[in-house]
Amino acid sequence: MPRPDLSRFYPLTIAVLTVSDSRTSNTDSSGELLCQLLQTAGHQLAERTLVPNNKYQIRAVLSQWIASDTIQVVLLNGGTGYAKGNCTVEATTPLLDDTVPGFGELFRQLSFNALGSAALQSGALAGIANGTLLFAMPGSGGACTLAMQQLILPQLDGHTGPCNFLAHVKNSPTNSCGA
Template identity: 80%
Template sequence: MPKPDLSQFYPLNIAILTVSDSRSSANDSKNDSSGDLLCGLLQSADHQLVDRALLPNNKYQLRATLSQWIASDTIQVVLINGGTGFHHTNCTVEALMPLLDTQVPGFGELFRQLSFNQLGSAALQSGAVAGLANGTLIFAMPGSGGACTLAMQQLILPQLDSKTGPCNFVAHVKNSPSQSCGA
């Protein structure tokens, strides 16, 4: 099997989902600072924003939107912020998990480790998860700006860069021009 061309960058098509009861009930997408932050970070990394949604903590609404994005031929990555914490109304993790074909356990593990360095034991309450569904890579992270920045800069963006070796996730998303990595 040919090795990927690690000198070539492949921009990915990304959708962003913000999960927030307060913002969605007020239909306040203008005040979605974490969603805006994610948009800015992915665009500064030369990826394409192809869809964006703001939904309440309702696992059926979340699953409906995620299912459409997973079934889409164009959306390769979904970034979810919010609804992952240890609170009785949060349901992002419960909505997402049945949709995944494969989990990426290292994302949650590493995110909590990095968060522990900043927050101490409060990092235990993060439900950050990632996985693949129908060739769509999905990351769910807390909704705070600090958590989104940490996840994007330390974990997600490097793995969405086809130049990252020895492996990255670009080869695993649908319609990827990159070849599978030979790790």
Template identity: 55%
Template sequence: MAHLAQRTFHPLNIAVLTISDTRTLETDTSGQTLSDLLQSAGHVLIDRGLVPDDIYQIRARVSQWIADPEVQVVLMTGGTGFTARDNTPQAVMPLLDKHVEGFGELFRQVSVEEIGMSSLQSRALAGVSNGVLVVCVPGSPGACRTAWNMILRPQLDSRTGPCNFAPHLKPQPHQEPQQNIEACGVRS
């Protein structure tokens, strides 16, 4: 279990993208769930969008946010299953500089308690590109809550020790940069 070290909370600028052929922003319960959760944790919803399950439209939107100096995290919901139209992993993988190797495995592990062996049907993934954490989770509000509560909330909280993602993300022009971390929990 992660614990909060005696550090200062730094809100992150987070964009939320829903991948769906059928939803609109008005009917997007998964994107709304992520938006509500991140804001209730003290982070900033800097942008929100919805694109169809199309590799090139997904890449275009995510690339735009990766290049945006204000965006630090992109949370994506939808398109991580095995149907012919589930293209999120194929769209995102080439954009990542580094993969968060354990994210998908951890997400499936914590999902087993809620949905059993159906957790194998998720191709959830995460990685970092241009100082932006990009996270892809399934397109249900339950999956979004599980990902946020069990993994993302503590890992996006700059107070969580011994490690969290905040120091690895691009600093904002109006914020003081966080100290570099040489190793997990050891500040230089």
């Protein structure tokens, strides 16, 4: 198989899920931020929705997106901390075929620089299910910006070496690891 053109950007199809009991579609600033950041980077927004902290509603949306032939990445925001009722981590984890432990570890390390020890309460996680890459992050704008700019967007870009996640998503334009 020919090597992919690593000088070229490959846009991915991404869905955004906000988990919140207090936000509405009109007040979901973090979901809006994620949409803007992914589109500014050149990716395509497939769907965007908001659900309450209910593990079955979260799983229903995620299951549909994971089963989709077109959605390659899902960005979840909200419900990842140790607040009463938060269940994003509990809802997402059983759906994953494989986890990406480095995402949560690096997110907490980067958060520690800004928040101190409160960063250890973040349940940020990532994994792959049916060729769909999922990233779950806190719902604050600062957390979403940190995750997207420092961790997620570089790994969704085929230019990032020596490895990136392009080769691991369904309908991947490339199946090699980095340069």
